[in-house]
Amino acid sequence: MTGRKESKSSEPKKSKKKSKKNAEQETEDDGKPKEDIKPVSFVKMFRYATTKDRILYFIGFLGAIATGLTTPANSLIFGDLTNDMINLSGLQEQGTRYTRDDDNSNALLDAVQKFSLNNTYIAIVMLVCSYISVTCFNYAAHSQIMSIRSKFFKSVLHQDMSWYDFHQSGEVASRMNEDLSKMEDGLGEKVVIFIHFFVAFVGSLILAFIKGWQLTLVCLTSLPMTFIAMGFVAVATSKLAKQEVSIYASAAVVAEEALSGVRTVKAFEGEAKEVSAYKSKVVAAKLLNIKRNMFSGIGFGLLWFFIYASYALAFWYGVDLVIKGRHEPYFANYDPGTMITVFFSVMMGSMSIGMGSPYIEAFGIAKGACAKVFHIIEQEPTINPLEPRGKRLNEPLTKIEFRDVEFQYPTRKEIPILQKLNLTIHRGETVALVGPSGCGKSTCIQLLQRYYDPQGGDLFFNGHNIKDININWLRSRIGVVGQEPVLFGQSIYENIRYGREDATREDIEAAAAAANAAVFIKKLPKGYDTLVGERGAQLSGGQKQRIAIARALIRDPEILLLDEATSALDTASEAKVQAALEKVSKGRTTIIVAHRLSTVRRADKIVVINSGQIVESGTHQELMMLKNHYFNLVTTQMGDDDGSVLSPTGDIYKNFDIKDEDDQEIKILHEEEEEEKETTNKKKKKEKEPSPIRRAMGLNKPEWVQITIACISSIIMGFAMPVFAQLFGSIIQVMQSPDDDYVRENTNMYSLYFVIAGIVVGIATFMQIYLFGVAGECLTERLRGLLFEAMLKQEVAWFDDRANGTGSLCARLSGDAAAVQGATGQRIGSIIQSVATIVLGIALAMYYEWSLGLVAIAFMPFILVSFYLQDKLMEQENMGNAKILQDTTKLAVEVVSNIRTVVSLGREDMFHRNYVVMLTPAVEKSKRNTHFRGVVYGLARSIMFFAYTACMYYGGWRVVNRGMLFGDVFKVSEALIMGTASIASALAFAPNMQKGVTAAKSILKFLDRKPLIADKPGVSMKPWHSNGNVLFDKAEFSYPTRREIQVLKGLILAVRNGQKVALVGPSGCGKSTCIQLLQRFYDVDAGSVQIDEHDLRELSISNLRMQLGIVSQEPILFDRTIRDNIAYGDNSRIVTDQEVIESAKKSNIHQFIAALPLGYETRMGEKGTQLSGGQKQRIAIARALIRNPKILLLDEATSALDAESEKIVQEALDAAAEGRTTISIAHRLSTVIDSDIIYVFENGVVCESGTHKDLLQNRGLYYTLYKLQTGAA
Structure with a gap:
């Protein structure tokens, strides 16, 4: 307080x-521009379609129109059949059985045969046109999404640096996974299905008006309300979908940061905070989606109520017109057939709108995703490396000038970085930029590469303004080695080749040799083909830096920019690399940014920058004589170094002979071993693996009340169609009576039943959509949270596996949880609804006429076979696509995260090509599968017509020969065929179902994995305070991903409470490994690591890490x-x-x-x-x-600081070390002189230890290291 x-x-x-x-x-x-993201119209969603795509869309569009017209055609011929049946049937007094002469019987059979033949034609048109439309649209959609993915990634890669200052790689990953998947959903077959329903609606309406406009108008009284309801749903869902996209993008940013910095998260016990931050985002998205489902439920509930209410009105008024038609010439055209045609047309039209409405929501979501993706694709960068314009100078770059340059970063425009800076650099000069941290040195490096344009003044090359020079050409003339070396998750060979694409093997090996990297590379089991891991995680800092230097050297650049290029190297490596850099700098312009002033003493010009201005410049000797800014920096950095202890010897590098890092810690991913383990585990699990969807749905237990009510509502929805068939069949039977009063009385009763059914179905629809929506969103939120939590719980070694790279994990996190919803929630409701329809249909068929029921049921196996084949197809496609999508997202995230390196290398187009090449196999496979999908869909759609043909033909035969009532034929046929239709409708979402199953398997694999490093059962969680005593007792260790290389070989190392201990030695000798073992990122293979005589494995991980403070x-x-x-x-x-x-x-x-x-x-x-x-x-x-912390761990904690800051921070660290144990890793030996004990590492063990003076007197390895460092100075 x-x-x-x-x-x-x-x-x-x-x-x-x-x-x-x-x-x-x-x-x-x-400085962030307010993004004006314009909404995208439906037509504009197809703006990136090629000519071939447009032709396919057009053919598919014609096919969809043809399938839509089959609905009114069916209504027309069914109305004619009904009329013939009623007119040709003679009723007995009781109205129960028919008596007719042979002529009537033959005419009735002719009518049935005519209907059957016409309906078969309709079925064939439906089958062929459904195949054509679905295949064409899906093929074109896959092609277009491929194009959009390519354009999106290309656009992202070519944005200027100010854009990246405001947009993170997690956001890009979210767009590439979730948004593009939603777009694909709204560009493929769902468009065909909607067109089918829309054309069916329009065509049916036109037919209805032609046959009887009065009755049609009465039937359409609900239409305005229907359109209002649908419009309300479309607007609400589109608006909420946009908000959801933004929230999920911010959630992806949280996840990407935590996963890419997982060592930091674990070191500071930040897992719970990261999970909480992520969950807060997905909870916000959940609430939005629940609201969206509520609006959808209200809209569709009202829609179905209006449809049933219009049925009631239509029957009441239609029967009245038919009765009038019996007596009044004006209404003579209204016979039962006309009424049935009009009614069926309006009913099928209304149903088409109802069945097509879910696709409106899919379009709304897709439009929201399109708006954001297209905005990025079409955003023109201020500095575009793709711009072909600009000068390509046919002369060497002999002069670089900064003229009155003023600059502020776009994110902090109020803070001036450079103020009227003037600097001239001539060809062949080595110029060093020095000064306090944040003074603008690295900004100069970025301006030279034209990452940004200055707000005032200009840069000139050979007198040409940098803005007039072709960007790509300029960057190709520059080689850059940054302060934090960035490598990509490829082989060492590929990483060096990124410097120059046309480099030969000999060129690459020569560059590696020049950067002092060839020796350690050749000693790796796979040599230059060794994979370096994400961000080069499988190599030590020194090894990464030397690969980065080789990458810069292979470009043979005219200008070499070195931004702390040797900061991560140990003494031996620095000396060799510094000599190599000095050698390759000859004949080219070199600009060095350095805090370690010993590396710039030989520069032709040293420029001291302070607060964005040059305060002095000259050679080392000139500036030292001035005894001003530079002199103060040098003397501050030299500190207590006693120059008289050692003096530089003649050829210090040649005589330097200590073990190189090449024999030490080299963590390389052992792919074969990991794959073998994975295969074995899969074989063990396969036998007892339960249904993934059932397990995923088990997480919905808290919503069991909502799910139960939603399931009951789905059953009611399923019963609606067979009940409708019973009411309709009964009305047809009633209409066969010549008694007008009898017809009117019974029709009024059935109309009332329709109103009641409308109320029940309306409420059930709302309950089904809203409650399944609630359950589905809660499941998605829960799965995302659990999945992210499970990822962060895994041990650090798990993240070393390249299969678990940040991009891959982000892809799974954003895609898998959402995909599971495709197999749960609303989809489960659709299945229950279809099953209820079929079950009740079969029951009614058996009740009325079992033989006719069997005819209808005979067609069901065709649909089940279609389902099975489709599921197998989708499963194979999804598994392959999911892997490729993860790999491409991993590549995209890696590239975007390290965009400055990509841009400096000029490799935007190369990475874009790699991305497209990786994506192409999945797209081509999906395109091939569109044909099978088209056949399955066409079969599912047309089977209803074939079934109708068979049922009506056989039913007609039984009416003529067995005295069956025509109304009963309709009841049985319609009930079963409606069930078939509902399955066909559910089939549209079968791909979502299979994607959900695949995603559920992936998620459960994560949730089931137990981290290998975790608290032992029964370990005390009570707060514990360490005294700060540390012991490595005969510790042996190899990294889990490379067991054959032993890093620590029986290490014995003791640190007492309050001691300042330093670990020194060649890069990669195991120093950082000790720090990681102490944090329990890994466990030793033999021996132990102890704190206060407690084995770390016996302590609570949380309590252990609370004792440690780490600066990496x-x-x-x-x-x-x-x-x-x-x-x-x-x-x-x-x-x-x-x-x-x-x-x-x-x-x-x-x-x-x-x-x-x-x-x-x-x-x-x-x-x-x-x-x-x-x-x-x-x-x-x-x-x-x-x-x-009781124990402070400093892994090169001051390596990035300028001389002045280093001294102040070192004093702060010295003060902070009081009363606590400090373990430092340092390459700069001047920072560890005051240590109580210095441990010198070699070959995985301590080769000598003691104080600074003791070790110098011993004249061993430490003496040689120190001699080399001070000699280099």
Whole structure:
């Protein structure tokens, strides 16, 4: 409480108030353009179709029209048959059995045969045209979505850097998975089905007006209300779908950040916070979707009520017209056949609108997704590398000029970075940019590559304004090595080749040799074909950096930009790489950004930048003589180094002979081993694996009341069709009576029954849609939350597997949970409804005439076989497509996350081509499968007509020869055929069902996996405070993904309470492995790691990690406020503002934060991209200090800091080390001189230990390392 009160008067609190004041202006004032996302019309959804696609759509459109016209055609011939049946049937007094002469019998059989023949023609048209329309539309949709995916990714890759400052890779992944899947749903066969229903509606209406306009108008009294209801549903769902898309995109951002920074999340016990943040997003989406289902339920409930009410009105008025037609010439055209034709036409038309309405919702969702995707595709970047215009100079780049350059980042326009900066660099010069962290050095590097354009002044190459030069050409002349090396999840060979696509094997090996990487590469089991893992995770920092240098060198660039290029290297590697860089720098312009000033002493010109301005420049000697800014930086960095202890020797590099990292820790993914384990596990599980959908639905237990009511409502909906058939059949029987009063009385009664049925069906529809919607959304929300939680619970080694890369996991997270809904919720309702219709239909058939029932039932196996074949087809397609989609999303996320590297290499088009190549097999397979899908769909649609033909033919025969009532023929046939129709309708969503089953399997695989590193049963969860004693007791360790390479070989290492201990040695020798074992990211294979004499495996993981504070070499920060990032250091409680401020002061970052307009409420950008490397590192230090850890782990904690900041932070770390144990890993030996004990690693064991002075006197490996480092200085 005290901390909170004190913080009110502090600087950040003022800025916090300022942030609230400016909150509403943020989207305008922070430089982010307000995105004007225009809605997309239905026609515009097809704007990216090719000519071939458009031809296919046109053919499919004609086919859909033809299938739609079969409905009114069927109504017409059925009306004629009904009229013939009634006119040719002579009633006995009781009206129970027919008596007729032979002529009547023959005429009746002729009428039945005529109907059967015509209906067979209709069935054939339905079969052929359904196949054509569905195949054409699906084929064109797959083609168009492929094109849209390609254009979307291409557009994303070619946006300028300011766009990336506001859009994160998680958002892009969400668009590529969820939005494009929704679009595919709205561009394929569902369009055909809707056109079919719409044409059926229009055609039926036209026929009805032709046959009897008075009755048609009465039947259509409900039409305005129907359109209002449908319009309401379409508008509401489209609006809510847009909001849902945005929310899920923000959820994807949370997931992507947490999964890509999983080591940071685990180190600071942030799993619960990340899960909570993710769940809050999906809960918001759930509430939106429940609202959408409520609107849909109301709309469709009213629709069905209006339809049944119109039935009642139609029968009441229609019978009245028929009776008048018996006596009045004006109404003579109204016979029973006309009434049936009109009624059936209006009924089938209305039903078509009702059955087509779910597709309106699908279009609404697809339109919402299209709007966002198309907006990105069509967004023109300010700086477009694809732009063909611009000069391609036919001369070497001899002169670079910054003229009065002013610059602010788009996200922080109020903060000037460069102020009237003037700098000239000539060809062949090596120019070093030095200065405090955040002074604008790296900004110069970015402006030279034209990531941004300056707000004032200009850059010139050979006197040509950079804006007039072709961007792609310019970037091809530049080689870049960044501060945090970025490698892609491919082989070492491919990663180096990204520097130059046409490079030969010899070129690549020469570049690797020049970067001092060839030796360690050749010692890898697969050499240059070794996979480096996501972001190069399978290699050490030094190895990654050298691969990045080789990649830059292979371009043979005219200009070499080195932004802290050797910061991650150990002493030995740095010396060799520095020599290599100096050698390759000759003859080309080299611009170096460096904090380690020993690396720039030989530069032709050293430029000191402070607050965005050049304060002095010259050679090392000239600047040292000035004894000003540069002199202060150098003396600060040299610190306590005693130059007299060692002096540089003549050829220090040649005589340097220590074990290289090549014999040490090399974590490479052992694919064969993993695949073998996976196959074995699958075989064991296959026998006892229960239904995935049943298990997934088990998560819906809290909603069992809603599901039960929804299931009952679905049964009622299923009964509606057979009940309708009974009422309609009874009316036909009644109309055969010549007694007008008898007909009118019974018709009024049945009309009332129709109204009652309408009320019941309307309520049941609302209950079915709304309650299944609630259950489905709760299941989706639960599955997403559980899936994300399960992912974060897995051990770190699980994330080392390339199959579990960030992009792949994000794809599963966003796609699988949503897909499960395709097999649950509304789809379950549709199945129950269809089954109820069939069951009641069969029961009625057996009751009235079992033999006729068997004729109708005989057609059902065809539909079941269709289902089976379709399911098998979809299962194979979905499993293959899901894997390819995961891989392509993984590639996309990896590329977008590292866009600066991609752009600097000019490899946007190459990655785009790779993406298209990876995606093509799935699309081609889907296209081939469209033919089978078309046959299955056509069969399912036409089977109803074939069944109708058989039933009516056989029924007519029984009417003539067995005295069966025609009304009973209709009751049996209609009840069973309506059941068949409902199955055919449900068939449209069969692909969703199969996708859901596949997704459920994938999700349950995650949920069932037990992490290999977890608390033992019965472990004490009581808060525990360590004394800070650490012991590695004969520890042996190999990484799980590479068992054959032993990293630690019986390591013995003791750290006492309060000691400052340093771990030094060549890059990759196992130092960082010790830190990871101490955090229990992995467990040792033999021996033990102990804290206070407790084996780590006996302690609660949560309690263990609470004792540790970690500052890594490449700090991972999240796109949240600075305050939230610092407070992330302790997720076990609410951290006060005052604690955040104090922690920031200790790490020398408070003044910088307080000077920002939004202070501690300033957002960091994705992975902290809005800050410089030094600023990020200091925030990471503040984050570690806020938890007041008993053991502080520093893995190159000050490597990214400038000399001045390093000294201040080092003093802060020294002060923070008081009373706690500190374990430091350092390449820069000057930072560990004051350590109580220094452990020198070699070949997985400690080869020597002692204080700095002891080790120098021993003249062993440490002496050689130190001699090399000071000699290089």
